[in-house]
Structures are given as structure tokens and as C-alpha cells.
Amino acid sequence: MRKMTRLTAFAAVAAAMFCAPAAIAQAAEIRVLNWQGYGTDEAFAVDAFAKKTGNTVVHDYFTSEQEMLTKLRTNPGAYDVVLVNSAFVKQARDEGLIGKIDTSDMPNVKDLSPNLANDPNLVVGGDTYGVAWSWGATSLTVNKDKVSPIPTSLAILWDPKYVGKVSIRDDGIEAIQFAALATGQDINEPKDLDAIKAKLKALMPQVKAFWGSENDWNQFFSAGDFYVSTYWSGAAGRSVAKGLPLKFIVPSDGAVGWLDSLAIPTASKNQAAARAFINYMIDPEFYVQWAAKGAPMSANAKAAAALPDASFNKTTFGDPAVVARVHFVKPLSEETRKQYLELWQELKTGQ
Amino acid sequence: MTFATRTDAARAGGMLTPAYVWLTAAIFLPLSAMLFFSLLSAAPFASHDWRFTTANYTAFFTHSLYPYLLARSLGLSAIVTALCVLIGYPCAYALARQIRGRSREALFLLIILPFWSNSLVRIFSWAIVLRGNGLLDLALNAVLPIPVSLNLMFSFSAIVIGLVHSYLPYVILTSFLALQAIDDSLVEAARSLGAPFRTILWRILLPLSLPGLVAGAVLIFVPVAGSFMEARILGGRAGTLYGTVIEDQFVAVFNWPLGAALSFILLAVVFAILGLASPVLRRAR
Numbered sequence: 001m002r003k004m005t006r007l008t009a010f011a012a013v014a015a016a017m018f019c020a021p022a023a024i025a026q027a028a029e030i031r032v033l034n035w036q037g038y039g040t041d042e043a044f045a046v047d048a049f050a051k052k053t054g055n056t057v058v059h060d061y062f063t064s065e066q067e068m069l070t071k072l073r074t075n076p077g078a079y080d081v082v083l084v085n086s087a088f089v090k091q092a093r094d095e096g097l098i099g100k101i102d103t104s105d106m107p108n109v110k111d112l113s114p115n116l117a118n119d120p121n122l123v124v125g126g127d128t129y130g131v132a133w134s135w136g137a138t139s140l141t142v143n144k145d146k147v148s149p150i151p152t153s154l155a156i157l158w159d160p161k162y163v164g165k166v167s168i169r170d171d172g173i174e175a176i177q178f179a180a181l182a183t184g185q186d187i188n189e190p191k192d193l194d195a196i197k198a199k200l201k202a203l204m205p206q207v208k209a210f211w212g213s214e215n216d217w218n219q220f221f222s223a224g225d226f227y228v229s230t231y232w233s234g235a236a237g238r239s240v241a242k243g244l245p246l247k248f249i250v251p252s253d254g255a256v257g258w259l260d261s262l263a264i265p266t267a268s269k270n271q272a273a274a275r276a277f278i279n280y281m282i283d284p285e286f287y288v289q290w291a292a293k294g295a296p297m298s299a300n301a302k303a304a305a306a307l308p309d310a311s312f313n314k315t316t317f318g319d320p321a322v323v324a325r326v327h328f329v330k331p332l333s334e335e336t337r338k339q340y341l342e343l344w345q346e347l348k349t350g351q
Numbered sequence: 352m353t354f355a356t357r358t359d360a361a362r363a364g365g366m367l368t369p370a371y372v373w374l375t376a377a378i379f380l381p382l383s384a385m386l387f388f389s390l391l392s393a394a395p396f397a398s399h400d401w402r403f404t405t406a407n408y409t410a411f412f413t414h415s416l417y418p419y420l421l422a423r424s425l426g427l428s429a430i431v432t433a434l435c436v437l438i439g440y441p442c443a444y445a446l447a448r449q450i451r452g453r454s455r456e457a458l459f460l461l462i463i464l465p466f467w468s469n470s471l472v473r474i475f476s477w478a479i480v481l482r483g484n485g486l487l488d489l490a491l492n493a494v495l496p497i498p499v500s501l502n503l504m505f506s507f508s509a510i511v512i513g514l515v516h517s518y519l520p521y522v523i524l525t526s527f528l529a530l531q532a533i534d535d536s537l538v539e540a541a542r543s544l545g546a547p548f549r550t551i552l553w554r555i556l557l558p559l560s561l562p563g564l565v566a567g568a569v570l571i572f573v574p575v576a577g578s579f580m581e582a583r584i585l586g587g588r589a590g591t592l593y594g595t596v597i598e599d600q601f602v603a604v605f606n607w608p609l610g611a612a613l614s615f616i617l618l619a620v621v622f623a624i625l626g627l628a629s630p631v632l633r634r635a636r
Contacts, residue, residue, distance in 0.1 A: 066605060170583075172603070209505040209587030223482050225505070334393075334604075341604045346416050348591040 027054035028273040030080040033071060036061040038083065039134065039290055040262075040281060049280050055273045072097040076267035080274040086121040086259040087331040089130045099266040100127040106279040108300060113323075116299040121330065122261050130261025131278050132299035137317075137326045138174060139255035141231040143221065144247040154182045154253045156228050158199075163206050167217075167226040170210035172344025173332065174256060175200055178230060181253045181327070188330040193343075200347050210348075214238070221246065234296040237312035241294065248312075250322045257326035259299070389611035407612030417596070417613065421620065424593035427507075428575040431514045432568050438515070439522035440564060444556070446523070447530035448538075466520045474584050477513045478504060481585070505587025513581040518574070522567035529563025530556065565632055573621050577614070593617060 034040045036059075046057045060079070062068040065088050072082065072092065084092055092098045103109040109117065109131065116132040123129070140154060146165075147156070157166055157178075168175055177187040179196040190196055208226050211217045214235040220226055221244055231239075236248040262278045264271060280286055287295065287303035297313050298304050307314045317323055332340070388394060389408070393401040411417045442462070446455060465473055480486040483502035491499050503509050533556060541551050557564075579594030586592075593613070600610030625632070 204588065207588050210590075212583070219478075223484060225483065337604045338606055341599060341606075342414070342416070345591065345596055345599065348588070349416060349420060 027056075028270045029056045029058055030270050030273045030277055031058045031060060031078060032081045032083075032277070033060050033062060033068060033079045034081075034083040035063075039295060040081070040083070040277075042290060042293070044289055045280070045286055048286070049277060052280070053273070053276050055270075055276065057277065069095075069097065072265055076265070077269060078267075079265050080268040080270045081277055082263050082265055083133070084130050084261055084263045086119055086130065086132075086261055087329055089121050089261060089263065090124075090331060092263065093124065093129045096266055098129055098263040100129055101131060101264055101275065101278075103128055103131070103275075105272075106131070106275055106282075108279050108282045108284075111284075111300050111302040112282065113299055113301045113304075116259060119259060119328065121259070121328075130263045131282065133260050133262045133278075133281060134296040134298055135257060135259040135326075135328075136233040136296035137250065137255040137257045138169075138230055138232050140249045140251050141229050141236055141246050142249065143224075143227040143245055145245045146227040150247055150249065151228075151251065152249070153251050154178065157182070158202060158206060159228075160206075162228050164208050165225075165227045166203070166206040167209055167211050167220060167229040168203070168207060169230055170212050172340045173337065174230070175203075175344060175347075176340055177256045177327075177329070179203070181256070184253075187254075187256060187327045188332075197343060197347070204347060204350065218242070218244065233313075233316065234294070237316075238294050240312050248316055250316070250325050252325070254325045254327050257328045259328050260296075385611045386615065388607050389615055391608045394605065394607040407609045408616070410609060411613065411616050417593070417616075420591065420593040420596055421617065424576050424578075424617075425620070425624075427510065427514070427592065428572050430511055431518065431575045432572045434511065434515045435519050435522045435571050436564065436568055439519050439567065440526050442519075443523045443526035443530055447527050448556075462520055462523055465516065470517060471580065473517060474513050474581055477509070477516065478584060481509050481512065504585065505589065507586070507589045509585040509587075510582050510590065513585045514575055514578060517581065518571040521570045522564065525563040525567035525570070526560055527563075529560035533559045569625065569632075572624075576621055577617055 032040050039045070040057070041059045050056050060071070062071060065085060068082065068084070069088070069092060072079065073095070082098065084098065089098070112132050116135060117123075117128075119132060121130075122132060140151070140156070142151065142156070144150065147162075156162065157168075168178070176190070176196055179199040180187045180190040183190075183192065183195045183199055185191060185196070209220060211220055211229070214232070217229070217231060217235065218239055221229070221239070231246075231248065233248060236246060239246055240248075262281055264274045264278070268274055282298070282300045282303070284298075284300060284303035284306045287298040287300060288306050291298075291307055291311065291313060295313075297317055304313070304317070309315075390403050390405065391401050392404045392406065395401050446458060446462075450458060478485075481501075481503040482488075483500060483504060485504065488500055488502065491501070503512070537555055537559075538551055541555055546554070577594045577597070579592060579598045582590040582592045582595055583598075584590075597610050597613045597617075600606045600613065
């Protein structure tokens with residue numbers, strides 16, 4: 001493994017040297033639209049990229065996917081790189097907001113995990129509209145001081161032993177996705193909604209409270225309000241680092257995954273610099289530094305392999321068999337979202 | 352209104368204009384926008400394909416969920432209002448008629464202080480107190496010989512506690528003003544005629560301060576019926592209310608039209624309740 005790390009580091013340096021002369025020629029200011037505090041705006045990254053390519057990076061932020069789309073629609077030409085969740089790439093592409101990306105001058109793209117890089121949400125008709133950047137999963141988490149043995153199936157959520165000691169996120173879509181996994185169905189197109197409803201109805205008496213944010217989760221967990229829960233992988237890594245006795249599990253039934261990509265708006269005037277920035281964003285050198293501060297999983301297989309062996313991301317997702325159990329979410333129609341919310345509200349009210 | 356001359360009327364009009372402009376801008380326009388949204392099939396900025404429909408209003412009657420939750424929210428409102436009156440009125444009486452001088456100012460400050468702090472901070476503080484193994488449990492266990500665990504967090508009671516604490520100052524302040532305005536000589540006269548405190552309270556203080564008490568109760572009843580934040584944080588699994596369902600429509604599914612329609616139904620129901628109660632309220636004045 002050590003040898004591997006040195007090898008990737010070497011590859012990273014080589015890639016950086018390869019990149020640098022090409023980009024310095026046309027120093028530009030590129031504008032990035034992303035969630036605040038989500039990797040691209042790390043000070044070390046902005047500095048390193050400026051040093052490498054001479055391009056400066058300016059950020060603007062959105063607080064919801066809808067806001068991101070609205071900003072792209074109303075400010076054409078204002079952004080050069082935008083973070084688009086894979087579930088929204090199709091919509092942004094159909095509206096002509098983001099264009100196809102020529103990855104031939106992006107050496108790091110070949111190191112992306114093929115299943116992520118070629119995700120059907122990102123690649124349409126052989127053209128890449130979003131470069132797979134980072135991903136994570138929402139999955140089962142238990143308090144390892146209170147639950148033993150460590151479960152391998154979602155069935156623990158329904159275990160009567162933990163009645164009143166269970167928490168799930170207050171999100172109908174996610175609840176339905178987990179019930180779909182527990183009933184052996186496709187998370188994106190479940191066939192048997194009645195079975196899901198029955199399964200969730202049986203789950204409600206188990207639930208003590210619904211969590212909404214990472215902060216909620218940490219508070220409830222520390223207070224012993226629940227022992228068995230769903231949780232985000234990135235947040236789980238941070239909570240482990242804080243010393244909470246939790247174990248994040250990708251159970252045999254599977255987990256719900258999300259994939260974020262970096263895209264280039266059609267109206268961007270700095271396409272080459274934008275590609276250089278995206279290439280740097282999937283560079284193992286960047287990722288290892290970012291991961292030290294708490295990052296989701298990288299879509300770059302070499303970057304993931306370059307992590308220290310003891311790191312949360314590597315111990316959780318290091319095994320490809322585990323990654324294969326993660327089911328990525330696809331976009332939902334407005335109608336389905338409404339239908340799911342209604343179902344969820346009925347379930348929560350106990351009707 | 353009658354004015355002595357035309358110039359008086361013009362002057363009054365001039366002075367009232369800012370108030371009416373403000374009312375139009377701050378209340379009438381946003382409400383009309385929401386009324387407009389409530390009659391659409393989709394929010395116009397979320398989809399280009401929208402038309403006028405009353406489906407959002409009929410949705411309330413075709414889904415048993417919404418009337419059920421509305422009844423639940425109104426029930427919560429009634430409980431919270433009753434508790435606020437039961438706790439707040441005696442407080443206001445003590446402040447207005449028993450305590451004088453410096454200590455009254457200090458007590459006033461204590462009542463208003465939580466009112467000045469952010470409501471989210473208040474609710475989170477309650478979460479820390481009510482939680483199993485929280486401050487309340489620790490304090491009780493420190494005093495009581497037997498171990499107890501109330502663990503009120505994530506229950507209907509927790510929502511009621513949080514809301515009562517948040518809205519109590521309304522009833523205290525309005526009742527205080529009404530009680531303070533009562534002429535001392537009335538009470539003294541009653542006392543000199545041998546009336547016991549019960550009679551003074553029932554025949555003089557309560558009738559004369561009823562407008563303030565009722566105003567406070569209405570100020571509490573209406574917003575509590577639509578409250579959602581307290582329920583979401585303190586209620587846990589019991590925390591789904593009419594207000595949280597409306598919030599979900601706006602935040603979770605971006606279905607502004609349904610959210611707006613549900614809000615207007617709440618407004619209509621609250622008006623209807625106040626209308627039915629108006630004979631009682633009028634007698635109070």
C-alpha cells in the first residue's frame with residue numbers, strides 16, 4: 001500500500017507538471033458556483049491552483065439545487081465551473097445551462113472509477129456533461145457501545161429490541177429509498193409502494209425522533225436518544241473524528257448514494273481554465289489534503305487509494321464489494337416528489 | 352370620523368397616508384401574492400407550465416390528513432392558550448397590583464428577557480433541559496432520593512412546554528396593562544364593604560381586565576395554530592402538525608401553491624373561530 005501511495009504522489013506531481021505550462025499562458029479568473037465550504041473553496045486549493053496555472057479562483061454559493069439552477073439561468077456567462085449533483089445534470093443539460101466537456105486535456109479523468117465517471121446521469125451519448133468529483137452514501141449507523149454484534153442488515157431498524165431507540169432523517173424520499181432497500185426493491189423505481197408503506201408503518205413505532213441536520217444527529221446520539229440510525233458518510237467521518245462511538249455500516253441490503261459532479265456552463269468564456277480547475281479538483285494531491293480536513297469520497301480511484309489506511313473513508317469504502325452495494329439516486333419527477341411527501345406525512349401522522 | 356373642515360380632512364389624510372402605504376406594502380401585497388399562488392397548478396418560477404386551478408383547496412378536503420392535522424394544531428393552540436392564561440394572568444396580577452418599585456422593574460425584565468432572545472435559541476435551550484439525562488432530569492435526581500427519568504423530550508408535552516414559554520409574555524403584558532389601569536379606589540371600596548378577594552377578583556378585576564386578557568389570548572392562539580419550528584425540534588415523532596406540513600410544501604417539495612392554499616385555509620378557520628367567539632369577545636369590551 002505504501003508503494004502505491006508513493007506511486008500516486010509521483011503521478012500527481014507528474015500531472016501537475018504536465019498541466020502547468022499549458023495553463024499559465026492564459027491566466028484567467030474563473031468563477032466557481034458551489035455549496036459553501038465544499039472543497040473547491042479550500043484556501044490551500046485556491047492558492048495551489050493559482051501557483052500552478054496562474055488562474056485565480058472566485059466563488060459564489062448556492063444553498064439549494066433549485067438556487068443553483070436559477071443562478072445559472074439568470075446569470076449566463078457569470079460562472080465557469082459549477083457543482084451539479086448527478087441527479088440534476090440531465091435537467092441542467094436539457095435547459096442548455098451546462099455544455100459537454102472535452103476531457104482530452106484533463107489527464108486525471110482516466111483515473112476516475114469507471115462506474116462513477118460513466119454514470120448514465122453524467123455521460124449522455126458518449127459526451128461527458130459532468131466530471132464525477134465526489135460521492136458519499138447515506139447508510140446504517142449504530143452506537144457500537146450499545147449494539148452488538150454489529151449488524152449487517154437494515155433489519156436492525158425494525159428489531160423490537162431497539163424500539164424507541166431508532167432515528168431516521170425527516171425526509172420522505174430517503175425513508176422510501178431505505179424501505180425499498182429493505183424490501184429488496186430498486187431505490188429509484190420501486191414497483192411495490194404498498195410494501196414500502198407497510199414497511200415504513202412498521203418502522204414508525206421504533207422511531208424516537210427524526211434528525212434533520214448533522215448537528216441534530218450528533219446531539220441526539222450523544223444524549224443517547226437513539227442507538228440505531230441512518231447517517232451521511234461524510235458526517236459520520238466527522239463524528240468519528242469527534243470521538244463518538246459510532247459504526248457506519250454499508251449493509252447487505254445496500255445504501256443510498258449520491259454523486260456530485262463538476263460541470264462547465266455553456267456560457268463560460270474560460271473553458272480551458274475551467275477544465276484545468278476541474279482536473280486539479282480530481283487530483284489525488286488535492287484530495288489527500290482535503291480529506292485530512294474531512295471530505296466525502298473521491299471519484300478518483302487513485303485519490304481514494306492514496307488516503308491513509310486508518311482513515312474513515314478508506315476503512316468504510318476501501319473494499320470495492322462495499323462500493324458495489326451503494327445505489328446512486330436518480331432524479332425524481334415533481335409528481336413523484338409530491339406523492340412521496342404525502343405518503344411520508346401520512347406515515348408521520350400515524351394515519 | 353367627522354372633520355370640522357375640509358383642511359382637517361386633508362391633513363388627516365396626509366398623516367394617514369404613510370400608514371396605509373405601509374399596510375399595503377407589508378401586508379396586502381405579500382398576502383395577495385400568496386393568494387395568487389394558491390390558485391395556480393405550479394409555482395410560476397418553478398415551471399413554465401402553469402394554469403389556474405382550485406385543486407389546491409380541494410386537496411384539503413379530499414385528503415383526511417390535512418383536516419386531521421388542522422384539528423390537532425387547533426387543539427394544541429387551545430391547550431397552549433389556556434395554560435398561558437392560567438399562568439400569565441396571576442403573574443400579571445401580582446406585577447400590577449402587589450409588587451411595586453424596583454423589584455417590579457426587575458421582574459419585568461426577567462419576563463421580557465426571553466422574549467428578546469432568538470426563538471430558535473430558546474427552543475434549543477429547552478431541548479437541553481428536557482432531554483433524557485438533560486438538565487431537568489439531573490436536577491430532579493440531585494434532589495429526589497429515588498432515581499427518576501422524565502425524558503419529556505420528543506413528545507407532545509415538550510411542544511406545549513416550549514410554546515407556553517415562548518408566548519407567555521404576550522398574555523402577561525396585555526393583562527398587566529389592563530389590570531394596572533383599574534382604579535384602586537374600586538378595589539378599596541369593595542374591600543371596605545367586606546368583599547373577600549374571590550369576589551373582588553370575580554366582580555371587579557376580571558371583568559375590567561378582560562379586554563387585555565382576551566387580546567393576549569388571541570395573540571397567542573393565532574400564531575400557535577400555525578407554529579412549526581417548536582414542533583419540529585421538540586416534538587420528535589409527535590411533531591407533525593399543520594404548520595410543519597405547510598413548511599414542507601414550501602421547503603421540501605417546492606409546492607408553493609399547495610402550501611399557500613393550506614395557509615389560507617388556516618387563516619379562514621382562525622377567522623371563523625374568532626367570528627364565532629366574537630359575541631363573547633364583544634361582551635368583554
